[in-house]
Amino acid sequence: MTADVPVAPADVTATDQAVNASGPAKLALPSYGRPRGVHPPLDFEGYRSTALRHPRQPLVLLPQRLTEVTGPLLGNDIITPTDSDLTMQHAGEPQGQRIILEGRVLDSDGRPIPDTLIEIWQTNAAGRYRHAREHHPAPLDPNFTGIGRCMTDAGGKYRFITIQPGAYPWGNHHNAWRPAHIHFSLFGRAFTQRLVTQMYFPGDPLFAYDPIFNSVPDERARQRLVAQFDMDLTQPEWALGYRWDIVLRGRDATVFESEVDDK
């Protein structure tokens, strides 16, 4: 990916302007690609909880119309400064390895997605979530809640300061452990771009054993879930830097057609 080439924000294109100028007589809408083989299947044997929660009927193809190509555009007014610094939400500093997490939200054509809300949640350094239904016998940290949010800037960039989450056990199978991860929720600019996912850390020895990570069928797509350690982002005497770009569906209708032809 060419990281620093300026590209027009995804919402402002010559096509949009032409459509707006033509008035209400003609309704020309963008179309979002439907990449195949990237998202996990809803029925995945290795992840037991999918058994009773996946539809058995095939999904019905929904042509994208107005409701699908629009989406909530939330304002900056819902964000406070400490929302993106998970180490500053309590009186004291949390335990654990401080990290800087930075990246960009792009569409698959490389266009940055500005002004979009990102929400994150994670365990503390010991691998424990602050949640009533969490029973992992690891200590809570009174100085760490593990939730954050921010808006991307005009270039699609986001930045969080947090601590390295821990691995934790779960009941899926004998001796099951989730690799350390941070949950991400994103809106993009359209209903079609809504995404909930998880970010992992490079080189985790638990990858090979985790059915959720391995539910993604495509190797290149799976690697999309893994952040990169970044020495340039690392700050001396203070915090390690990780970089993770998030790529949402793009607006090129021809992408859909060519990818279908490839199958």
Add this chain to the structure above:
Amino acid sequence: MTEVITPSQTVGPFFAMRLPWPDGPFVVPEGTPGAVTVVGRLLDGAGNVIPDGMIETWQADPEGRFAHPHDPRGPSAAGYRSFRGFGRCPTDPDGSYRIVTLKPGPLPSPDGGTEAPHLDVSVFARGLLHRVVTRMYFPDEAEANAADPVLSSITERARRDTLLAVAEPGGVLRFDIRLQGDGETVFFDV
């Protein structure tokens, strides 16, 4: 050039730490004149309620418009200042959710037809590796529903009916969502 997109992963059991918003269920504030309340339960393939799911809704305003650059008609003159278009509600221990909103208007379709008033609905839960998407239509729109391109593409009556909310006393609309099995809701590939 096309980049590989970031794949979905499950929302897991602990999203309730961050995702529910105090005003999430209120597409408009409670008590807004003309507001409709949508309630429902989220059910699994054994008929059990799902107490750790989350429902999101997205819809047009009462004039069938969106305050969004991709709606070439532009926003409604009325403005609907308190109307967000977006609703979010986690399911409670009974598997129930509740959204307070305004009924959307009918929408023009690019093919020249008209879409009946509807909500796009996303479902997230532990055990769902990717959201599932459905639509909720209104029971008092028989004529518009009959002409709707999405509803009329589903030929089996029982399947189509899973997309229709049911009117309950007090002006409440019930829209139960069954992820699997008998009465399985129609889900869409968007």
